[in-house]
Amino acid sequence: MLLSLPVMFSDRVKELDHDIQFVPVLLLLAVLATHMQLRFDVRRQGLVAHLNDIPVLLTLFYLSPLLAIAVRLVAGLIWSVSTARLDPHKVTFNAAGHIASVAAANLVVLQLGLGEAGDPWTWFVLGAAIVAGNIVSLTAISGVMAVLQGPAYLPQFLRTAVPTFAVVGVNIVIGLVMLLTLHASKWASILLVALAAVLAVAYQAYAQFLRQHKSLTEMYALTQDVATTNHDGTLPDVLLARVRALLAADSATLWVPAQGRHQELLLSARFDYQGLLDNAPTPDLFRQMAMRTGGTVAVGPKIGDAELRSVLQDAGVKDIIVVPLRSSGVMVGTLEVAGRLGERTAFGAEDQQLLETLSAHVGVAVENSRLVDRLQYDANHDALTGLANRRRMLEALGEAMTGRGPREVVAVLLFDVVALRQVNDSLGHAAGDKVLIEVARRLRGLAPQGALVARVGDDEFAVELRTANADAAVTVADTLRAGLRDRMVIEMLTIDIDTNVGVSIYPDHGTEPEVLLQRAHVATHAAKSRGVVQLFNAGLQSRSVRRVGLAADLQAALTSGELEVYFQPKVALKDRRLVGVECLARWEHPVHGQVAPPDFVAVAEHTGQLARLNGVVLREGVRRAREWADAGRPLSVAVNLSARTLSDADLPLQISELLDEHGVPADRLILEISEEEELLGGGRSLPVLNRLRDLGVRLSVDDFGAGRVSFADLSRLPVQEVKIDRTFVQGMATSPSDLAIVRTIVDMADHFGLAVVAEGVESELTLGLLEDMSCDMGQGFLFSRALPYDRFESWLQVQTDADPTIAPAGEVRWLRAVP
Numbered sequence: 001m002l003l004s005l006p007v008m009f010s011d012r013v014k015e016l017d018h019d020i021q022f023v024p025v026l027l028l029l030a031v032l033a034t035h036m037q038l039r040f041d042v043r044r045q046g047l048v049a050h051l052n053d054i055p056v057l058l059t060l061f062y063l064s065p066l067l068a069i070a071v072r073l074v075a076g077l078i079w080s081v082s083t084a085r086l087d088p089h090k091v092t093f094n095a096a097g098h099i100a101s102v103a104a105a106n107l108v109v110l111q112l113g114l115g116e117a118g119d120p121w122t123w124f125v126l127g128a129a130i131v132a133g134n135i136v137s138l139t140a141i142s143g144v145m146a147v148l149q150g151p152a153y154l155p156q157f158l159r160t161a162v163p164t165f166a167v168v169g170v171n172i173v174i175g176l177v178m179l180l181t182l183h184a185s186k187w188a189s190i191l192l193v194a195l196a197a198v199l200a201v202a203y204q205a206y207a208q209f210l211r212q213h214k215s216l217t218e219m220y221a222l223t224q225d226v227a228t229t230n231h232d233g234t235l236p237d238v239l240l241a242r243v244r245a246l247l248a249a250d251s252a253t254l255w256v257p258a259q260g261r262h263q264e265l266l267l268s269a270r271f272d273y274q275g276l277l278d279n280a281p282t283p284d285l286f287r288q289m290a291m292r293t294g295g296t297v298a299v300g301p302k303i304g305d306a307e308l309r310s311v312l313q314d315a316g317v318k319d320i321i322v323v324p325l326r327s328s329g330v331m332v333g334t335l336e337v338a339g340r341l342g343e344r345t346a347f348g349a350e351d352q353q354l355l356e357t358l359s360a361h362v363g364v365a366v367e368n369s370r371l372v373d374r375l376q377y378d379a380n381h382d383a384l385t386g387l388a389n390r391r392r393m394l395e396a397l398g399e400a401m402t403g404r405g406p407r408e409v410v411a412v413l414l415f416d417v418v419a420l421r422q423v424n425d426s427l428g429h430a431a432g433d434k435v436l437i438e439v440a441r442r443l444r445g446l447a448p449q450g451a452l453v454a455r456v457g458d459d460e461f462a463v464e465l466r467t468a469n470a471d472a473a474v475t476v477a478d479t480l481r482a483g484l485r486d487r488m489v490i491e492m493l494t495i496d497i498d499t500n501v502g503v504s505i506y507p508d509h510g511t512e513p514e515v516l517l518q519r520a521h522v523a524t525h526a527a528k529s530r531g532v533v534q535l536f537n538a539g540l541q542s543r544s545v546r547r548v549g550l551a552a553d554l555q556a557a558l559t560s561g562e563l564e565v566y567f568q569p570k571v572a573l574k575d576r577r578l579v580g581v582e583c584l585a586r587w588e589h590p591v592h593g594q595v596a597p598p599d600f601v602a603v604a605e606h607t608g609q610l611a612r613l614n615g616v617v618l619r620e621g622v623r624r625a626r627e628w629a630d631a632g633r634p635l636s637v638a639v640n641l642s643a644r645t646l647s648d649a650d651l652p653l654q655i656s657e658l659l660d661e662h663g664v665p666a667d668r669l670i671l672e673i674s675e676e677e678e679l680l681g682g683g684r685s686l687p688v689l690n691r692l693r694d695l696g697v698r699l700s701v702d703d704f705g706a707g708r709v710s711f712a713d714l715s716r717l718p719v720q721e722v723k724i725d726r727t728f729v730q731g732m733a734t735s736p737s738d739l740a741i742v743r744t745i746v747d748m749a750d751h752f753g754l755a756v757v758a759e760g761v762e763s764e765l766t767l768g769l770l771e772d773m774s775c776d777m778g779q780g781f782l783f784s785r786a787l788p789y790d791r792f793e794s795w796l797q798v799q800t801d802a803d804p805t806i807a808p809a810g811e812v813r814w815l816r817a818v819p
Contacts, residue, residue, distance in 0.1 A: 023067060030055035030075035032197070053130045053168055056102060057175035058182070060129055061114065061122070065106040072102045097140050101133035108132045117183035126179075127172045134168050237276060239362060240269035243337060246358075247351055250317075250339025253280045255287050256325075256332060256366060265333070271341070280336075283315050287334045290322040294331060296356060297322040300346045319347045323356050325363035332366055335359050382455040384433055385440035390517075393454035396464050397513035401506050408466045410506040411473035413480065414520035415443070415499040416528070417459040419727075421705075423495060434490050435497060446483040448476060460524075462517065470505045470535055477501045477533045496737065500527040504536040551607045553589065554600055558612050563587050565620040566786035569796075570638070570757060570779050573771050578796070580636035580670070582779065583621035584786045585613060605644060614645055618658060622669065624789065626662040638670040640702060646673065646685035652692050666696030672723065674702055686717070693718035700757070705741060711748050722749050726760025726780070733765045746773050 033051035055075070059068035076098045080091050108129040115122045181191065236254055244252035249271075256265040267276045280287075286308075290297045299308045300319030312320060322336040337355060340347045380392035388396065400410045417439060424432040436459070443453045443461055451465035463480065467473050481501050488495045502523025510516040519536045527534035534540075557563050567581040587595045604610040621637035628635045645651065659666055671692065673685075689699060700721035701714065705728055714722070724745050731738035742758070749756045758770050761780030770778055784795055 023063065023071065026055050026059050026063065027071050027074060029058070030071055031078050034075050034079040051171060051174075053134070053171035054175040054178065056105065056133065057126050057130055057172065058179060059102075060105055060109050060126055061117070061179055062182075065103070065110070068106060069099055069102045072098045093140075093144070097137050100140065101137045104136040105129035105133035117179050123176050126176065130168060130172050130175070131165075134165070236265070236267045237269075240267060240276060243335065243355075243358060244269045244271070247321075247337045247347070247355065248341045248345075249337035249347075250341060251281050251337070253282065253287075253334075253336045253338070254362075254366075255280070255334045255336075257291070259332075281315070282317055282320055282336065282338045283311055285311060286320055286322045287336065290324045290334045290336075291331060294324055296324075296352060298347065298352050300340075302346065321347050321352050321355050323352075323359040325359050325366055327363045327366070332363055335362055382440075385437055385455050387440050387444070387461070388452055388454035390454065390456040393452065393456055393462050393464060394513040394517065396452045396454075397506075397516060400464060400466060401511070401513070404466055404506075407468065409469060409473070409508070410516075411465055411467050411470070411476075412504045412506075412516050412520040413463040413465070413473065413477045414456070414502045414504075414517070414524045415439075415461040415463070415481070415484070416457075416501075416524050417461070418498045418500060420459045423490070427490065431490050435488060435495065438488050438490075439484060439497065439499075442484055442486075443480060446480050456517070462520065470503070470508065473503050473505060474533050474535055477503050481533060500524050501533040502527050502536065503533060509536045550589075550592075550595065550600060550603045551609075554587075554603050554607070554609060554613075557587060557589075558609060558616060563613070563616055564788055565617055565624075566788055567624070567792045568779060568786040569783050569792075570636075570777050571783050573758075573767070573775055573778050578635065579777065580638060581624075581792070582638040582640075582672070582786070583617050583624075584640075585617050586786075586788075601642075605642065610642065610645060611648065614639070614641060615654075618655070622658050622662050622664050625664050625668050629664070629668075634668070636668050636670055636698075638672050638700065640672045640674065642674045646688050649688060651688055652695055655692065655697060656695055667698055670698045670700050670721065672700045672702040673719070689718050700755075703759075705745060711752065714752060714754070719754065721755040721757060723757040723759055723779075729758045729760040729766060729770075729780070730762060732769050733763065739769065742770075742775075743773050746775050750774070 030052065033053075033055050052072070052075075056068070056072060059071050063071065073095060076094055077091075080094065106129070109125055112125045112128070114125055178195070240252045240254055243249075251268050251270050253268040254265065258264040266280060267278060268280050269276055270281070286297050286299070297308075298304055298319075298321045299312050301309075303319075304312075312318075317338050319340055320336060320338040322334050324331045325333045325335055335355065335358070337347070337351075340351075380388060380395075382389045397410065397412065404410055417435070420432055420435060423435055436455070439461060440453070440455065443463065447453050447463050448465055451463050454462045454464070456462045463476075465473070465476065467476065478501075481499055484497060484499055488497055502520045502525070504510065504516050504520040504523060506516055509519050519540075522540050523534040523536040526540045564586050566584045566586050568584060569578050570580040570582060571577065572579045585597060585600075587597075587600050589595050601610075601613070604613045617639050621639050625635065625637045655669070656666075659669065673689075692699060698721060699717075699719040700723055701717075701719055702723050703725040704722040705725045722745065724742055728738045728741050728745075732742055733739075746756050755776045757777040757779055758775050759779050761767055761770065761778040761782045763782060767778060767782060784792075787795055
């Protein structure tokens with residue numbers, strides 16, 4: 001058969017010599033058909049479906065194989081020259097492809113033979129020839145892709161190429177109609193050229209329709225994806241992948257400048273990379289220009305400033321479009337595409353308009369994404385320090401408990417900042433905030449890698465970490481505590497800060513995050529009295545649990561009179577005169593023994609029995625004041641009241657009735673008010689305080705300096721006395737800062753006309769320092785601890801000496817303080 005091909009080929013040439021006059025018409029049709037195309041992009045390559053099959057079918061019927069090849073080759077070269085965008089390698093490849101496809105089609109014709117134009121066999125042979133030529137072209141392109149880009153992309157290419165065979169079928173039908181028309185009349189060639197022009201317009205319109213349909217479909221899919229991914233952190237991934245595919249770009253880049261706590265965001269999707277890259281293939285100049293001008297920046301082979309094109313070419317990028325992103329009229333970043341795929345194509349006005357349309361949706365989505373991120377961040381972080389908050393700490397504890405190793409424990413280290421209230425009082429809350437920020441910074445720097453640092457209370461910080469055992473956790477806590485002790489300089493003042501630290505361990509001390517954190521609180525509370533890092537143990541918990549069981553017993557004790565009132569003397573330091581006593585409640589439990597006052601006072605507050613407890617102490621104090629006055633020893637009595645008690649509007653009336661009942665002057669009663677937040681600015685307690693002052697009762701602020709009440713607050717409160725917290729008084733002899741604080745309080749109180757009582761006087765040295773600074777009164781173990789009434793009376797007889805200089809009888813005698 002192969003030997004007979006040359007003979008058949010020669011016969012075919014002789015047979016078609018008389019149709020050479022069709023060459024100009026067929027060449028014109030071939031050139032027009034080459035410029036009519038449908039384009040399918042696959043990665044960097046573009047698959048184009050032309051109308052070339054129509055003139056090829058006609059040349060197979062009317063021209064010899066050599067002329068048919070020549071017409072196809074010349075038409076292809078004319079198209080290449082007109083576009084001027086193909087390099088020599090592709091021109092050569094395309095020319096070889098034209099020759100091979102037309103030659104294959106001719107082989108089919110020569111093998112099967114042709115009849116008359118109206119013969120169905122002729123139609124079948126010509127159709128088969130066109131299909132064979134297209135298969136040869138597709139095979140050649142597939143081979144090149146397999147060599148240059150690997151066989152992995154062949155399936156995608158072939159799937160995209162299948163629709164082109166539908167176009168081939170249409171071309172065959174149109175070509176056969178033209179063949180029959182020419183066979184009927186040679187003058188029909190004029191009509192064929194006109195028909196070709198109409199088909200060119202129709203093909204262009206169809207191609208435009210396909211592009212618009214594809215754009216609308218992908219825009220809808222993009223907006224749907226943006227809406228569904230705006231809250232899960234995957235917005236950039238979906239957005240950039242969609243935009244790059246929609247505009248057939250080599251890369252798509254999202255840039256959002258740094259703003260507030262948000263760092264700069266620069267992410268790119270590339271055609272040859274799965275995922276996103278944190279850089280861009282284009283110069284930053286174009287993004288900055290779009291952000292600065294607020295307008296679109298488009299640069300390419302035929303658009304844009306020549307200087308910008310030069311910059312783009314130096315970066316190895318063909319073209320670029322950068323549009324600013326806006327949300328509520330404010331620019332939040334830029335979206336760009338660069339490098340239109342395909343060497344014969346570039347970004348145009350339609351691409352720019354499409355990207356600008358997308359930017360309207362993207363700008364809002366990016367800002368909403370940041371808003372969601374900000375809300376999620378705020379929900380899990382402390383606004384002042386930037387640390388995780390209690391909620392995030394509990395979540396992290398749960399995660400750590402689930403994911404810990406077989407030889408690990410999960411530890412909670414709880415740090416309670418000591419004397420923060422003193423900083424707030426002396427320097428203001430702004431200084432206190434700076435202390436908290438510095439503590440947070442130090443904990444972050446000192447905490448082991450992988451540990452979570454959180455602020456879980458006003459002055460409480462927690463550290464969650466995995467470690468080998470409880471001893472290792474305590475060691476870490478000691479290290480962190482030592483690091484926090486370094487002096488801090490706040491507003492040009494050097495401040496010493498200490499912390500109480502409690503430690504709890506999972507699974508030894510609890511299996512739930514809330515339980516573990518609560519037990520760390522219990523350990524921290526115990527650490528306040530010990531001065532060391534306290535590891536939780538069951539004994540500590542039993543004290544907290546015991547408080548719950550004391551509620552019913554306290555009610556019974558108040559009813560039966562089990563509570564006893566003790567008295568501690570208050571001494572005028574100028575002349576060592578006993579001027580009054582403080583009344584303190586004590587409870588000897590029949591089972592638990594001596595119950596600490598903080599324990600049963602806390603129980604009374606939480607069970608609504610505080611008013612009854614205060615009533616017992618008040619009544620006993622006023623009764624004894626009457627007895628001492630009758631005995632010629634007019635002593636004032638001081639009773640502690642909490643801010644919660646002062647919110648009772650009936651309190652002034654109750655106290656007035658009690659004083660009238662025992663005939664005690666109102667100025668003999670001093671109400672010591674606990675320094676709590678409710679007193680700041682007066683609060684709800686102010687009306688009651690004013691009524692007590694009008695009644696004549698004296699008011700004193702207890703433990704001044706340890707809370708948050710400042711002298712500015714005192715100027716608004718109707719108080720006549722302040723009691724300096726014992727921690728400062730006891731540290732005067734060894735701590736210059738404590739001495740300075742006490743001296744400041746005494747001087748400021750004198751300026752405001754307030755009496756000053758120093759609590760915790762336990763040495764002659766402390767007493768001497770207080771006398772030197774003209775402190776009014778002292779109270780402490782140097783004089784006496786709190787005593788029950790009988791023992792207090794005995795003490796008073798022993799510790800006082802008659803002084804002949806005291807004139808009328810009945811005056812209170814001198815007090816001789818003994819160590």
